[in-house]
Amino acid sequence: MRECITRVNHLGSEGGRHEKLDCPQTRDQRDEFGASDLHISLMYKVNHLLERVFPEQRLFLRSETGTRFIRLSPLTQALGWTGSAAFIAWSIIATAVLLMDSIGSGNMRDQAQRDKRLYEQRLQTLSEERDARAAEAAAAQERFNLALGEISEMQSELLASEERRKEFETGIGVIQSTLRRTMGERDDAKDSLETMLAEAKEDQATGRPGAAPVQADTTLAFLTSELSRTAAERDLVAQNAVEAEQFAQNMLYEARLRDERNDQIFRQLEDAVTISLEPLDKMFAKSGMSVDRILDQVRRGYSGQGGPLTPMILSTRGQGPDPDAERANNILSELDKMNLYRIAAQKMPFGMPVKDGFRFTSGFGSRWGRMHNGTDFAAPIGTPIYAPADGVVISAGWSSGYGRLVKIQHEFGIETRYAHQSRLNVQKGQRVSRGDRIGDIGNSGRSTGPHLHYEVRVGGKPINPMVYIKAAKDVL
Structure with a gap:
C-alpha cells in the first residue's frame, strides 16, 4: 500500500499526470477516508451553525508543570445546555408534582377531619334520638x-x-x-x-x-x-x-x-x-x-x-x-x-360493643384481596368493650392473629367475636348479660393500631355486624 501511495505522488510531481492504480489497499483506505471526511464535514457544518449562539470556548487548566486547555466546541456546549435544561425542567416538574401531592394530602387530611367531626355529630344525634325513643318506649309502657x-x-x-x-x-x-x-x-x-x-x-x-x-x-x-x-x-x-x-x-x-x-x-x-x-x-x-x-x-x-x-x-x-x-x-x-x-x-346482638368515643375504620367485605369478616372500631387502648346481648363465653384467650379474643355464644345460633383486646374481663363458661364489660380495646395480635375487631356469625357463617347495629339504631 505504501508503494501505491508513493507512485501516485511521483507521477504527480513529474508532470501533473494522474494514473489510476488498481490497488485493493488503496481502494479500502480511500472509502475509509471518504466516510471520515463526510463525518468531519457534517460536524463542521453543525459547529458552524451553532457558532453564532455558542462560540467556541477554551477552558484553561493551570498546574505546577504547565498550562493546558480544553476546547469546548459549539456542539459540545449545545449538548451541555440541552442536558442542563432537561435536568432543570425535570426538577421543576418533580417539585411541582411533590407540592401538588402534598397539598392534596393536606386537603384529604382536612376532609378526613371534617368527615370525622360530621360523623361524630351524626353519632351524637343518633344517640340522642335513641335516648328519646327509649324515653318514648318507657312512657308507652307506663x-x-x-x-x-x-x-x-x-x-x-x-x-x-x-x-x-x-x-x-x-x-x-x-x-x-x-x-x-x-x-x-x-x-x-x-x-x-x-x-x-x-x-x-x-x-x-x-x-x-x-x-x-x-x-x-x-x-x-x-x-x-x-x-x-x-x-x-x-x-x-x-x-x-x-x-x-x-x-x-x-x-x-x-x-x-x-x-x-x-x-x-x-x-x-x-x-x-x-x-x-x-x-x-x-x-x-x-x-x-x-x-x-x-x-x-x-x-x-x-x-x-x-x-x-x-x-x-x-x-x-x-x-x-x-x-x-x-x-x-x-x-x-x-x-x-x-x-x-x-x-x-x-x-340478639342489637347493642353496640363500644359506647365511648370511637370511629369506624374498616367495614365488612373484601379488603386488600382478602375477606374482612367483621367491623373495626378504632379507639384508645383501654376503651371498654360491652356485650351487645345475653350469652355464654365459649372462649377467652390468645388466638394467633386475633390476639386476645373473646367468643360469646348467643341464642338462635348467633356467635360474636371480639379481637385485639388489651385485657379480658371474662372467663370461659361465664354467663354475661347485655351491657356487661367483657374487656378493653387493645393492639394485640396482627393489628396496625388500637381497635376492636367485631364479628357476628350465624350458624358459623360470618355476616355484616352493621345489619344488627343499623336495625336497632332507632329502637334501642
Missing part, C-alpha cells in the same frame, strides 16, 4: 300499665254491675209475684165479701134473728181492712216497680257511657300498641332472620315469672267473648308479642 289497670277496674265494675242487675231482676220478679198474689187475694176477698153479703140478705129475708147482722158487720170490717192493706201494698209495689225501672234506665245510661269510655280506651291502647310494635317488627325484619322462628323459640323457652299474657274471658253465661273481650284479647296478644320481642332483643 301508659300500657295504666291502661291495663283501667281495664281491670272496668272488669270489676262490669262484674259488679252484672251482679246488681241479677239482684234487681230477682227483686223485680219477687215484686211482680207478690203483686200478683196480692191482687189474687184481693179478688178472693172481694168474692168472699159479695158472697157473705148475699148470704146476709138471704138471712134477713128468711127472718133469722140475732147474730147474723153482727157477724156480717164483723166480716165487713175485716174485709175492709184487708182491702186497705192490699191497696197499700199494691201502691208500694207499684212505686218499687217505678223505681226499679228508673234504676234500670240509669244502669243502661251508665252502660252506654262505660261502653264509649271503653271504646276510647281501647282505641288509645290499639294505637299505642301499633306505634310501639311497628319499629320492633322492622328491627327484627332487618336482622335477616325468620321472625316467626325467633318468636316461637322464645315462646317455647320462656321461663320468666307469670309466663305469656293469658287471654281474658268476660262472658258470665258460658257464651263466646263479646266484642270488647275480643279487642282486649287482641291487645293482650300484641302485648305478648312485644314482650317476646323484648326478650329476643336481649338475646
Whole structure:
C-alpha cells in the first residue's frame, strides 16, 4: 500500500499526470477516508451553525508543570445546555408534582377531619334520638300499665254491675209475684165479701134473728181492712216497680257511657300498641332472620315469672267473648308479642360493643384481596368493650392473629367475636348479660393500631355486624 501511495505522488510531481492504480489497499483506505471526511464535514457544518449562539470556548487548566486547555466546541456546549435544561425542567416538574401531592394530602387530611367531626355529630344525634325513643318506649309502657289497670277496674265494675242487675231482676220478679198474689187475694176477698153479703140478705129475708147482722158487720170490717192493706201494698209495689225501672234506665245510661269510655280506651291502647310494635317488627325484619322462628323459640323457652299474657274471658253465661273481650284479647296478644320481642332483643346482638368515643375504620367485605369478616372500631387502648346481648363465653384467650379474643355464644345460633383486646374481663363458661364489660380495646395480635375487631356469625357463617347495629339504631 505504501508503494501505491508513493507512485501516485511521483507521477504527480513529474508532470501533473494522474494514473489510476488498481490497488485493493488503496481502494479500502480511500472509502475509509471518504466516510471520515463526510463525518468531519457534517460536524463542521453543525459547529458552524451553532457558532453564532455558542462560540467556541477554551477552558484553561493551570498546574505546577504547565498550562493546558480544553476546547469546548459549539456542539459540545449545545449538548451541555440541552442536558442542563432537561435536568432543570425535570426538577421543576418533580417539585411541582411533590407540592401538588402534598397539598392534596393536606386537603384529604382536612376532609378526613371534617368527615370525622360530621360523623361524630351524626353519632351524637343518633344517640340522642335513641335516648328519646327509649324515653318514648318507657312512657308507652307506663301508659300500657295504666291502661291495663283501667281495664281491670272496668272488669270489676262490669262484674259488679252484672251482679246488681241479677239482684234487681230477682227483686223485680219477687215484686211482680207478690203483686200478683196480692191482687189474687184481693179478688178472693172481694168474692168472699159479695158472697157473705148475699148470704146476709138471704138471712134477713128468711127472718133469722140475732147474730147474723153482727157477724156480717164483723166480716165487713175485716174485709175492709184487708182491702186497705192490699191497696197499700199494691201502691208500694207499684212505686218499687217505678223505681226499679228508673234504676234500670240509669244502669243502661251508665252502660252506654262505660261502653264509649271503653271504646276510647281501647282505641288509645290499639294505637299505642301499633306505634310501639311497628319499629320492633322492622328491627327484627332487618336482622335477616325468620321472625316467626325467633318468636316461637322464645315462646317455647320462656321461663320468666307469670309466663305469656293469658287471654281474658268476660262472658258470665258460658257464651263466646263479646266484642270488647275480643279487642282486649287482641291487645293482650300484641302485648305478648312485644314482650317476646323484648326478650329476643336481649338475646340478639342489637347493642353496640363500644359506647365511648370511637370511629369506624374498616367495614365488612373484601379488603386488600382478602375477606374482612367483621367491623373495626378504632379507639384508645383501654376503651371498654360491652356485650351487645345475653350469652355464654365459649372462649377467652390468645388466638394467633386475633390476639386476645373473646367468643360469646348467643341464642338462635348467633356467635360474636371480639379481637385485639388489651385485657379480658371474662372467663370461659361465664354467663354475661347485655351491657356487661367483657374487656378493653387493645393492639394485640396482627393489628396496625388500637381497635376492636367485631364479628357476628350465624350458624358459623360470618355476616355484616352493621345489619344488627343499623336495625336497632332507632329502637334501642
